[in-house]
Amino acid sequence: MKSCVHVLTTICFWALTTATAIARPDGFARVVEDGTSIKLEMAVREYAPKEGNGPKIYLAAAVHIGEEDFYKQLQQFLDKQDIVLFEGVKPPGAGAAEHDAADRSDAQRIDVTKRRIRFIAMAIDRYRAEHKKLPTSFEQLEEGTKGRIATLLHGAHRDGWDRDLQLTTIEQEDGELGFDIVSLGADGQPGGEGPAADIRFRDQPALSKSERGDRSGGIQAKMAEATGLVFQLNAMHHDGPNWRNSDLSIDQVQERLDKSGADAGALFSMLDGSSFMSRIGSALLGFIGSNPEGKAMLRLMLIEMLGHAGELIKQAPGGMGKLMEVILEDRNQVVLADLKRIIETEKDIRTIGIIYGAGHLPGLEAGILALGYQPAGDTWFTAMRASAQDAGLTEARFKATRDMVSRMVEAQVKRAK
Missing domain, CATH: 3.30.1300 (Pantoate--beta-alanine Ligase; Chain: A,domain 2)
Incomplete structure (x- = not known):
C-alpha cells in the first residue's frame, strides 16, 4: 500500500506541474481540518491604494483542478469586476508588440x-x-x-x-x-x-x-475522473466583455524557452496536459479512484501536494524546471504592464480582478505593492475537500490514511531539499 501511495504522490505532482506551475505562495492557500474532514482553501486578496484614488485590485489564486462549486463562486465574483485579467497563452502573433x-x-x-x-x-x-x-x-x-x-x-x-x-x-x-x-x-x-x-x-x-506527447488521453483528465473534480478551463468562462487575456503569445513563450534551453516538448505538455507518467498513472488512477475511499485518498494527496508544492517543484527535471522559471517571471511582467496601463489610462475603472495560477502570485503581489497598493483583506473559497463520511471511513481510519499520505509527501519534500 505504501508503495502505491508513493507512486500516486509522484503522479499527482506531475499532473499538477504539467498543467502549470502551482507553487504554493504563503498566505494565498490554507488547509483547514477538523478531524473528520480536510479542505484546501484559496484566497482572493483585495488591494487598495495607500494614498489617493485608484481602482481596487482583487488577486485570485487559481488551482487548475478543483470542485465545480469553487469555480462557480470564482466566476460569479470575477464577473462583477469592471475588468478581469486572466492567463492563457495567446495564438502566434497575438502577443503585445512590447514583449517582442x-x-x-x-x-x-x-x-x-x-x-x-x-x-x-x-x-x-x-x-x-x-x-x-x-x-x-x-x-x-x-x-x-x-x-x-x-x-x-x-x-x-x-x-x-x-x-x-x-x-x-x-x-x-x-x-x-x-x-x-x-x-x-x-x-x-x-x-x-x-x-x-x-x-x-x-x-x-x-x-x-x-x-x-501522451497517447493515453491525458493524465489530467484521468485525475479529474478519479477524484470527481473538474478543471478550470472546462468549468469557467473567459469570454465575458470585461475579461481580457493578459499573457504572452506562443511565439513569445517559445522564444524565451529556446534561449533558456528548455525542452520544446515541455511547452506542448503544459498546453495539452500530457506527461511521461501518463501510461502508468492512468491505469492506477482508474483503479484507485473507482471507490469512495480511493477518491478520498487522491483528494488528500492533492491537498497535501499543493500544501508543499513550493518545495516539491524543485524535483522537476531540467526541461520542466527551466520551463517554469521562464513562464513565471516573464508572464508576470505582461500582467503587471497591463495592470499599470489600466490604472494610468482607464480612469473610469473602479475594480480589477486578476486570476492566475497560484505559482505566479508572489511575483504579482510584489508588483502590485510596488505600484503603491497595500493588502485590504482576503476572501476564502474552498477548492477541494475530503471527509471520512464521503469516503465511508471511520474517523480513526480517515486519520490514519491522512497521516500516511502526509508522511509520503514529507519524504518527497526532504528529498527535494
Missing part, C-alpha cells in the same frame, strides 16, 4: 518560422494519432484539434514574414503518407539561398518522444 524582440532581423524571422513549423508539426502528429489520417489543410487541422491547442493553431500558419505557410503530403520510403510544412523564406519565392531559402519541416530533426 525589437525590429526582428531575417535571422530572427527564420527562428520564429522554424518554431511555428515545429509547433504545427506536433499538432499534426497528435491529429494523426487521434484521427488515423493526416489533415489536408490547416483549417481541417484546427477543426479536428481540441482545447487550447486548437486556439493556438489559429494564426500559427503564418511565417516570420507574415506569409502563409504551405502544408503538403508526401509519400515516404516505407510507403506511409508523410507531411511537410514549408515557408518560402524572406523573398516569398520557391528556392533561394540565405534568408530567401525555403524553410521546411522535413529539414528539421524528427519529433522527439516528448514532443510527440
